[in-house]
Amino acid sequence: ETGVTQTPRHLVMGMTNKKSLKCEQHLGHNAMYWYKQSAKKPLELMFVYNFKEQTENNSVPSRFSPECPNSSHLFLHLHTLQPEDSALYLCASSLNALAPDEQFFGPGTRLTVL
Amino acid sequence: GEDVEQSLFLSVREGDSSVINCTYTDSSSTYLYWYKQEPGAGLQLLTYIFSNMDMKQDQRLTVLLNKKDKHLSLRIADTQTGDSAIYFCASVSGYALNFGKGTSLLVTP
Numbered sequence: 001e002t003g004v005t006q007t008p009r010h011l012v013m014g015m016t017n018k019k020s021l022k023c024e025q026h027l028g029h030n031a032m033y034w035y036k037q038s039a040k041k042p043l044e045l046m047f048v049y050n051f052k053e054q055t056e057n058n059s060v061p062s063r064f065s066p067e068c069p070n071s072s073h074l075f076l077h078l079h080t081l082q083p084e085d086s087a088l089y090l091c092a093s094s095l096n097a098l099a100p101d102e103q104f105f106g107p108g109t110r111l112t113v114l
Numbered sequence: 115g116e117d118v119e120q121s122l123f124l125s126v127r128e129g130d131s132s133v134i135n136c137t138y139t140d141s142s143s144t145y146l147y148w149y150k151q152e153p154g155a156g157l158q159l160l161t162y163i164f165s166n167m168d169m170k171q172d173q174r175l176t177v178l179l180n181k182k183d184k185h186l187s188l189r190i191a192d193t194q195t196g197d198s199a200i201y202f203c204a205s206v207s208g209y210a211l212n213f214g215k216g217t218s219l220l221v222t223p
Contacts, residue, residue, distance in 0.1 A: 004156070033210060042118065043157075043202070043213035056210065090156055102147075103211060105156035 003027065004106035006091050012112045015081060021109045023074040023091030029104070031097035032074040034066060037088040037108070049074060050097035081113045118214035120203055125220045132190040134217045136203030141184060143205035148177065148188045151200045151216065160188070160201070195221045 004025045013019050025032065034046040048056035049068040063085075065077040074091055088110050092103040118138045126132045138146065144165050149157040163170045163177045163186070170177045176189040186203055198221045204211040 006156075040215065042215050043211075045210040048210060056208070092157075097210075102159050102162070103157075105149075105158070107154070107156045 004104050006106035010110045014114050018079045021076040025093040029093040029095050030071050031094045033092040035090040083113050086113045117212040120214035120217045123218050126193050128223050132193045134188045134201050136186040138184050138205040140205045146186050147204040149202040193221050
């Protein structure tokens with residue numbers, strides 16, 4: 001595997017379900033990001049991890065819970081979501097979050113909340 | 115208003131040039147980026163320009179930066195049907211990138 005991978009690619013869940021999104025990068029990067037892409041809105045940064053430490057939480061509701069066990073893996077745990085949370089969730093990585101640098105994106109997880 | 119603004123749609127004929135425009139607000143952004151997103155895929159970096167440059171050329175792509183007006187443009191020469199995608203302009207802010215809503219480019223035969 002190369003680059004940034006995300007699983008699952010598609011997820012349908014009810015409002016009472018608990019699920020997790022997974023992101024893995026094989027680029028030797030130290031920073032990882034979660035973005036939300038909704039229709040007709042700009043990409044929204046959700047969380048930033050740099051060297052496994054969370055450096056940014058962009059006012060994201062607590063029903064989204066990130067986890068970064070190591071620099072290569074990033075999870076987004078989902079619990080009690082709302083229909084308006086349906087979106088494409090994109091993971092990205094870069095060499096270092098402290099320097100403006102190219103971010104490499106995964107293909108995204110298309111989430112539908114019923 | 116939004117930190118980064120772009121027009122939402124552009125339609126061109128195959129072989130013509132495409133110009134996608136973007137305005138941004140963060141004058142401290144050291145780099146400005148253009149990303150491309152094809153259907154069902156994540157964002158892919160196309161090119162970027164350092165803020166002290168006013169032009170960068172990379173094969174069919176030309177980036178123009180007017181720092182005074184905070185205006186960035188992407189010109190694609192000899193546009194092909196494979197260039198049909200959504201193009202995002204992005205500025206740097208702190209730890210992350212500020213993206214525009216994206217411009218959907220449709221290339222017709």
